[in-house]
Amino acid sequence: MRKEIFEPKIVCFACKWCTSAGADLAGTLRFKYKPNGIIIKIMCSSRVDPQHVLWAFKQKADGILIGGCHPGDCHYQNGNLKTMRRVMLLKKLLNDFGVEPERLHLEWISASEGKKFVKTMDNFIEKIRKLGPLK
Amino acid sequence: MKRIGVFICHCGVNIAGTVNVKEVSEELSKYKGVVLSTDYVYMCSDPGQKLIIDSIKNHKLEGIVIGCCSPNLHESTFRNAVKKGGLNPYLCEIANIREQCSWVHVEKDVATTKAIKIVKSMVEKALRNKPLQPIKVPITKRALVIGGGISGIQATLDIANGGYEVILVEKSPSIGGHMIQLSETFPTLDCSQCILTPKMVEVSRHPNIKLMTYSEVQEISGFVGNFKVKILKKARYVREDKCTLCGECTKVCPIVVPNEFDLGLTGRRAIYIPFPQAIPPSYTIDPEACPGFFPIACGKCADVCEANAIDFDMKPEIVEEEVGAIVVATGYDLYSKEKIAEYGSGKYPDVIDGLQFERLLSASGPTMGKILRPSDHKEPKEVVFIQCAGSRDPELHNAYCSKICCMYTAKHAMLYKHRVPDGRAYIFYIDVRSAGKGYEEFVQRAVEEDGVVYLRGKVSKIFQENGKIKVWGVDTLTGKDVEIDADMVVLAMAIKPSKGAQELAKKLKIAIDRDGFFSEVHPKLRPVESPTAGVFLAGAAQAPKDIPEAVAQASGAASKVLALFSSEQLYHDPIIAEVNEEICSGCKLCISVCPYDARVYDKEKNIVTVNEILCEGCGACVSACPSGATQQHNFTDEQICSMINAILS
Numbered sequence: 001m002r003k004e005i006f007e008p009k010i011v012c013f014a015c016k017w018c019t020s021a022g023a024d025l026a027g028t029l030r031f032k033y034k035p036n037g038i039i040i041k042i043m044c045s046s047r048v049d050p051q052h053v054l055w056a057f058k059q060k061a062d063g064i065l066i067g068g069c070h071p072g073d074c075h076y077q078n079g080n081l082k083t084m085r086r087v088m089l090l091k092k093l094l095n096d097f098g099v100e101p102e103r104l105h106l107e108w109i110s111a112s113e114g115k116k117f118v119k120t121m122d123n124f125i126e127k128i129r130k131l132g133p134l135k
Numbered sequence: 136m137k138r139i140g141v142f143i144c145h146c147g148v149n150i151a152g153t154v155n156v157k158e159v160s161e162e163l164s165k166y167k168g169v170v171l172s173t174d175y176v177y178m179c180s181d182p183g184q185k186l187i188i189d190s191i192k193n194h195k196l197e198g199i200v201i202g203c204c205s206p207n208l209h210e211s212t213f214r215n216a217v218k219k220g221g222l223n224p225y226l227c228e229i230a231n232i233r234e235q236c237s238w239v240h241v242e243k244d245v246a247t248t249k250a251i252k253i254v255k256s257m258v259e260k261a262l263r264n265k266p267l268q269p270i271k272v273p274i275t276k277r278a279l280v281i282g283g284g285i286s287g288i289q290a291t292l293d294i295a296n297g298g299y300e301v302i303l304v305e306k307s308p309s310i311g312g313h314m315i316q317l318s319e320t321f322p323t324l325d326c327s328q329c330i331l332t333p334k335m336v337e338v339s340r341h342p343n344i345k346l347m348t349y350s351e352v353q354e355i356s357g358f359v360g361n362f363k364v365k366i367l368k369k370a371r372y373v374r375e376d377k378c379t380l381c382g383e384c385t386k387v388c389p390i391v392v393p394n395e396f397d398l399g400l401t402g403r404r405a406i407y408i409p410f411p412q413a414i415p416p417s418y419t420i421d422p423e424a425c426p427g428f429f430p431i432a433c434g435k436c437a438d439v440c441e442a443n444a445i446d447f448d449m450k451p452e453i454v455e456e457e458v459g460a461i462v463v464a465t466g467y468d469l470y471s472k473e474k475i476a477e478y479g480s481g482k483y484p485d486v487i488d489g490l491q492f493e494r495l496l497s498a499s500g501p502t503m504g505k506i507l508r509p510s511d512h513k514e515p516k517e518v519v520f521i522q523c524a525g526s527r528d529p530e531l532h533n534a535y536c537s538k539i540c541c542m543y544t545a546k547h548a549m550l551y552k553h554r555v556p557d558g559r560a561y562i563f564y565i566d567v568r569s570a571g572k573g574y575e576e577f578v579q580r581a582v583e584e585d586g587v588v589y590l591r592g593k594v595s596k597i598f599q600e601n602g603k604i605k606v607w608g609v610d611t612l613t614g615k616d617v618e619i620d621a622d623m624v625v626l627a628m629a630i631k632p633s634k635g636a637q638e639l640a641k642k643l644k645i646a647i648d649r650d651g652f653f654s655e656v657h658p659k660l661r662p663v664e665s666p667t668a669g670v671f672l673a674g675a676a677q678a679p680k681d682i683p684e685a686v687a688q689a690s691g692a693a694s695k696v697l698a699l700f701s702s703e704q705l706y707h708d709p710i711i712a713e714v715n716e717e718i719c720s721g722c723k724l725c726i727s728v729c730p731y732d733a734r735v736y737d738k739e740k741n742i743v744t745v746n747e748i749l750c751e752g753c754g755a756c757v758s759a760c761p762s763g764a765t766q767q768h769n770f771t772d773e774q775i776c777s778m779i780n781a782i783l784s
């Protein structure tokens with residue numbers, strides 16, 4: 001009997017200025033990647049509220065990818081650093097909730113890094129596939 | 136519930152080729168709130184826009200979602216259409232099903248399913264969008280130009296002549312940039328100094344221009360129309376207003392260091408003027424070369440200065456300025472000879488770069504325009520010019536073409552032949568790129584009238600032997616190896632962004648490309664704008680350029696600044712934070728995360744308010760707010776959570 005492949009559901013928060021633009025570039029260059037992740041475009045990665053992350057896991061997201069500008073490049077000076085701190089905190093919190101912290105991932109992807117967006121997305125999807133569905 | 140209209144664009148086959156647009160629109164027609172769901176071949180076309188406008192009226196739509204290309208392309212098109220239809224433009228949302236869906240997936244069912252989810256998530260957002268009005272912000276009608284080369288000078292003059300004040304900041308002691316170092320310019324052989332110095336003088340005399348040389352931009356904050364800049368004015372230790380340029384000081388100064396203006400071909404004193412026509416006309420003490428003045432170690436210059444212009448107590452100053460627009464014109468540097476091992480890593484004195492050769496050619500240069508080689512001051516009879524030194528070499532050096540070297544090398548060889556008629560000039564080249572008005576004719580003139588020998592091929596090695604510089608190359612047209620015993624070699628080194636460009640990009644929050652040049656918003660359609668509104672680009676800071684192109688771009692940037700200044704008011708995106716006064720407990724967490732000082736504590740009410748003009752709308756305070764009292768317009772927690780639901784359903 002063929003085992004059904006697990007297709008993880010991924011929510012991707014991407015800031016308008018860098019990561020979402022990087023994803024646009026990946027499209028313009030016609031790079032191909034796995035379709036499991038859908039982007040919610042926000043102005044800055046610092047808009048990601050811990051409650052959004054917890055909510056998404058509650059709604060059975062298998063993984064959450066947050067993309068922001070590289071340190072120093074955030075359109076709003078240092079929003080991305082706030083995100084970084086928040087993500088570190090959240091990972092601890094997730095452990096307490098019984099969610100593997102690896103299901104939350106933060107990556108810096110600039111507007112010119114279409115390739116990096118594709119790689120990050122594909123690798124993350126594979127990682128979550130290995131972890132299996134959220135329990 | 137709001138009445139939502141959904142419009143799915145085929146974008147020819149760009150979307151419809153991979154996404155089943157009919158299925159998307161059908162699926163969406165069943166979604167909550169959606170009262171109209173349709174598709175069209177090109178939504179951005181006139182009939183496409185008309186479809187939206189008419190539907191708003193016919194179906195009494197209260198929210199619009201368009202499934203199409205990236206909002207970076209057509210968001211404003213559609214928002215304008217929606218406005219024409221009588222709806223507030225902020226009620227219109229773009230679902231990006233091209234760049235983030237149809238173009239990145241292959242299988243149609245997979246792409247279609249994803250597209251449906253993307254559009255649904257935007258419907259969720261649209262259901263909760265509020266009509267917004269752009270926020271009016273005042274505009275400071277003063278400009279800052281960074282970099283005092285030809286591009287910066289041109290932009291400064293254009294803006295100043297347009298009637299606005301300009302601050303021109305240059306890091307070295309004089310304006311003029313690289314152009315002032317050049318001898319004659321292609322293809323007309325105009326004397327570079329003769330055409331530039333009048334502009335430099337105009338800058339120094341113009342009532343609208345505040346010139347700050349020997350200064351560097353330290354910090355930039357704010358946004359279009361309202362930038363705050365901190366400029367470091369380094370201490371010159373010579374009072375510009377008193378210095379009479381008598382030059383007595385240099386005669387007594389005991390210190391000699393390499394002269395950067397002549398690229399090390401000559402020396403200069405610790406107290407110096409870069410070149411006679413420097414603007415501002417003043418000497419400068421190089422604090423690194425001077426033996427020191429705390430306490431004064433030498434002081435000879437001060438003893439002989441009759442004008443009492445020397446001021447050892449001068450301190451660096453930080454000057455704060457407010458400007459509405461910024462032009463970045465920081466120019467270029469040459470790729471260093473040391474980086475090319477095959478060409479001697481810069482250790483042979485008679486292997487020089489193009490700018491050094493310009494100084495040799497220049498009538499005001501170290502040899503008064505005579506061609507004398509650096510090592511022994513003899514006239515070289517065999518000179519080899521090598522193009523693309525460090526350019527067009529993706530493996531070892533820079534992948535790009537430096538653009539100006541073909542032309543200036545032709546000029547170098549031609550001018551060399553004018554000065555040394557019995558000498559021989561060889562040029563090694565990969566291609567000769569001479570696109571430009573009068574350029575091809577100029578190259579032909581070098582070959583036909585001046586007998587310059589063009590050899591197609593690369594030089595593999597340069598080394599010194601018996602007082603000659605051996606140049607080993609290959610002529611790919613004849614297939615033969617070429618060996619030349621040269622007296623001097625001139626390398627057309629690659630053009631690099633100037634030192635400090637990267638740091639400046641960080642301060643301005645603008646992007647640089649992989650070669651380090653500043654990125655424009657759109658390579659074809661918006662070539663003088665940086666991605667940050669109000670910051671414009673000019674000259675070789677953006678890409679290698681010759682003088683006419685640099686001047687054209689500078690004037691382009693200046694006209695953008697003038698256009699900006701011609702409006703009475705600017706409008707600011709209203710996607711800002713808002714606080715619910717009933718819920719806010721005045722905990723002030725938001726104040727600590729706001730980078731713009733836009734959150735202000737109101738003692739009387741014990742709440743923290745939002746300054747609408749200062750708020751840039753990042754949303755950091757919203758996610759920091761523990762009670763949910765702060766929300767971001769049209770990015771509320773409720774909206775984001777319902778979008779998550781749509782994606783995961």
Ligand code: FES
Pocket residue numbers: 015016017018019043044045046067068069074075076079080
């Ligand atoms: S804008 Fe990209 S992380 Fe802040």
